[in-house]
Amino acid sequence: MEKSQAYLRIQELRGIIEEANRLYYKENAPTLSDYEFDMLLKELEKLEKENPEYAAADSPTAKVGSDLRKEFDQYPHRYPMLSLGNTYDISEVQAFADRVAKGIGDSFTYSCELKFDGTAICLTYRDGKLFRALTRGDGTVGDDVTRNVKHISNIPQELECPAGFVPGDGRRQPWPKEFEIRGEIYMPWAAFDRLNEERVKDEEQPFANPRNAASGSLKLIDSRMVAERGLECTLYHMLGEDLPFRTHQEALEAASEWGLPVSDKRRICSNINEIEEFINYWDTERKNLPYATDGIVIKVNELPYQAQLGYTAKAPRWAVAYKFKAEQALTKLLSIDYQVGRTGAVTPVANLEPVQLSGTVVKRASLHNADQMEILDIHIGDYVYVEKGGEIIPKITGVELSKRGTDVVLPHFPEKCPDCGTTLVKDEEEAKSFCPNSTGCPTQIKGRLVHFLSRKAMNVIAGDATIEQLFNKALVWNVADFYELTKEHLLMLDGWKDKSAERFLKSISESRKVPFERVLYALGIRYVGETTAKSVARHFGDIDAIAGASVETLLEVEDVGQVIADSIWEYFNDQANMEIVRRLKDAGLQFAVKGEDVELSDKLKGMTIVISGNFSISRDQMKALITAHGGKNSGSISGKTAFLLAGEKAGPEKLKKAEGLGIRVIGEQEFLQEIIGTASEKNTKGPAAKEAPNDSASNETKDHNEEFTGTLF
Ligand SMILES: [Zn+2]
Structure with missing residues (x-):
């Protein structure tokens, strides 16, 4: 490419990427698929590298770069993060009080606090500034989520000077030079309901509870999205060397003065009756709180007594959690x-x-x-x-x-579909009844039409009422009919004029450019969500390969299990579906992953490559890179695997299997430099303190399923 051409293309790419970023993050209306976006960014990076004189500090490659990295660094906890013993009965709280009294006598008090239902966080402040935020992790080592925590509005990045403190010559500080404060990141009910509504609308799995939503959100790769999730923080335990406090209460009051969020819903109790009163009060009153709580934490208030009581291997002896029954x-x-x-x-x-x-x-x-x-x-x-x-x-x-x-x-569960009258069939595995009349049941048909046009699918602007009308007037029966609509048809709809009809047709026409992975998602194959559609599309490359694939071959795709594989196979072995696909093909929709404009070389031609672990670029980007060099991605290792590309924290199962089959294992550096011949520019990482036990590809999904028991602090 000539210099002048390169310059123009760089300018053009920067414009496209910046606009796409703006729409995605600010308007919440993505215009490019992740894949398209990554490819454009990659092209820009390549051009900037070849033409260093055109590099710019404000280029999206320099700015967005860090936000695209999928890993979190890990750091050890200075003090282990243990869990609390749980009780469900006031008599067990009494037993706890008796044990404590036996250890330290009876001249002590309790601090009773609400137990927030969120995900544990440990903040370190150094010289009054937020230095690091770690998740609980495994209690010994946590994920560094500092970048994300900075988007939680009630966590101060700098501490406040308490009233009456006169800054001296700058050497004396109102706070300890370094201390840790632990607490909970939680999602208030309003934000939780809003998020789940959005997810259901997008056909994503709703979060099971605000705790999972909070922990999933805290681990989002893109910290700008964290800001949109409406997370909040409450802090309840300060730790450090030589803290100048006699009681836990004093420490919390000081924290509050420094601008740290500390709940005021707490009380000092001197006996079990007062504790019980506090518990009973909040068991009812918590229903009026704007966030989820699941119990009361009872702590010995005097710090010397806490030290005297100490810890078991699992929990402190000076605190216990009383859990409320589910509301x-x-x-x-x-x-x-x-x-x-x-x-x-x-x-x-x-x-x-x-x-x-x-x-x-x-x-x-x-x-x-x-x-x-x-x-x-x-x-x-x-x-x-x-x-x-x-x-x-x-x-x-x-x-x-x-x-x-x-x-x-x-009540009698109907034997026939309440909508079309077809006899229902029971899916034993799911204990659900289904109407089998998928091509004739109005609700199912309309549901598929709505899904097909939705934002994450074909992104055609049409309300449910429009689709209802199109269906009722027999203008659209299946998704392929959308592409045969004319202006005359649309003018038959109530209240439609030239302008609205033209706008709709333009939107339909533009959907022909929607990339294959979204078309595949739009087809509405049961169990095939956005992510699955993406991996299936990239694995096979085009619709014919998918339609011709056996269940076994489908199972080779990452994230595809038996149920999904069966469902895809069934879809493409139904003549009616194949007819729809044929008509959509004729209509000019994208039915293959666009590879031609991103083909970088054929160095990996004929090779099937398995990747595992984390890289300096995202896993999707790495897969795209493999495809761009002519290689094929596979999720599982077999005799046909050319090599295993192993990043940090590569799955031990995969490594073992590769070794067993005598398959080469290659690291990122070697891959980039020797195999495809591009040097990696980013290879610096924070100290990975500990190897994760398995392939940590999707922090969010995993956290979603994770059940924590007990308070973590
Ligand atoms: Zn029906």
């Missing part, structure tokens, strides 16, 4: 609706007499399936217990039989 409400079941979803699943939904629960009024609750209804022995007219879990609508957990009247009615 419930009792209300009357008025009726049950049976709803058909996009995939044909029929779900019973209970209509309730409105009742207050976790700060919201609940009118509807999920009953999951017929089995669940039977287990609960639920009757219309019963009084039922409702709990708020992760679902948008709460669930019914029990029936209060003592309140059952004589006029209750046993």
Whole structure:
């Protein structure tokens, strides 16, 4: 490329990337797929490297760079982060008090505090400035999430000078030179509900509870997204060498004066009766709090006594957690609706007499399936217990039989689809009933049409009402029909004029450029979400390869298990689906991963490569790099694997398997320099204090499933 051409292309790329960034982060309306974005960025990086005279400090390659890195550094905890012993009964709190008194006599007090339901954090302040934020990790070593924590608005990056403190000659500070303060990052109910609503709309799995949402959000790779999640922090335990405090209370008061967030919902108690009073008060009152709490923490207040009592291997002897029972409400079941979803699943939904629960009024609750209804022995007219879990609508957990009247009615789960009348089939594994009439059931058809046009799929601007009309007027029956709509058709819709019709057709026309992975997602194959569609598309490259793949071959794709593989295979072995795909192909949609403009070399041609662990670029970028050099990615090691590209924290299983099969293991440096012949510019990393036990590709998914028991501090 000539210099002048390179210069123009660099300018153009910077413009495109900056605009894409702005739309993605500020408007929340991405215009490029991750893959497209990464490829453009890569092209820009390459051009800037070849033409160093055009490099600029404000280029997106310099600015966004760090935000694209997928790893967190790990650091050891100065003091181990242990868990707390849990109790569910006041008599166990009494037993704790007795044990303490036996150790230190009876001239001490308790600090009672709310137990926030979040994820543990350890902040270190040095010279009054936030130095580092570590997650609990395994208690000994934590993930460095400092960058993300800086986006949590109530965590000060610099401490305040307390009132009355006169800064002297600059050598004396109002705070200890260095100290740690531990607490909880949590997501208030309002932010949690908003996030889950958004996720459900995007067909992503909602977070099970605010704790999982908080921990997933804290581990987001892109710290700018953390800011949007509305996380908050509460701190409750200060640690350091020679802290000038006699009691825990004094330490918290000082922290509060320095501008650190400390909950004021705490009380000093001198005996078990006062503790019980505090527990009982908050067991009711917490329902009015804007965040989730799951208990009360009771600590010995005097620091010398804490030191005297010490620790067991697992927990401190000077503190205990009393856990509340899950929050419930009792209300009357008025009726049950049976709803058909996009995939044909029929779900019973209970209509309730409105009742207050976790700060919201609940009118509807999920009953999951017929089995669940039977287990609960639920009757219309019963009084039922409702709990708020992760679902948008709460669930019914029990029936209060003592309140059952004589006029209750046993509900019957329908045998036929409430929408189209087809006899339902039961999926034994999932205990769910499905309407099998996927091509003729109106709700399912409309659901698929809505999904196809949605933002993360084909991104065509159309409201549900428009789709309803198109369907009711028999203009659109399946997704391929969208591409045969004319202006005349659209003018048949109520209230549609030239302008709206043209806008819609333009949007439809533009969707022809939507990359293959999103088209694959748009098809609405059961269990194939955004991420799965992406990995399947990249693995196979085009639709014909996917349609022709056996279940076994499908299982080779990273993140694809038996259920997904079966579902994909079934989809493409249905003639009706293949006909839709054929028509969409004719309509000009993208059915192959675009490789031609990113092909860098054919050095990896014919090679199947497995990657594992973390690299200086993201795993997706690494995979794209392999594809760009003609190689093929695979999720599992077999005799056909050319080599295993192992980054930091590569999965031990994979390493073992590679060794067993005599397959070469190559590191990132070697790969970049010797195999594809580009030098890596970034190879500096913080001290990885400890090897993670397995492939830590997706921090968020893992945290999502992780169940912590007990308070971590
Ligand atoms: Zn039906």
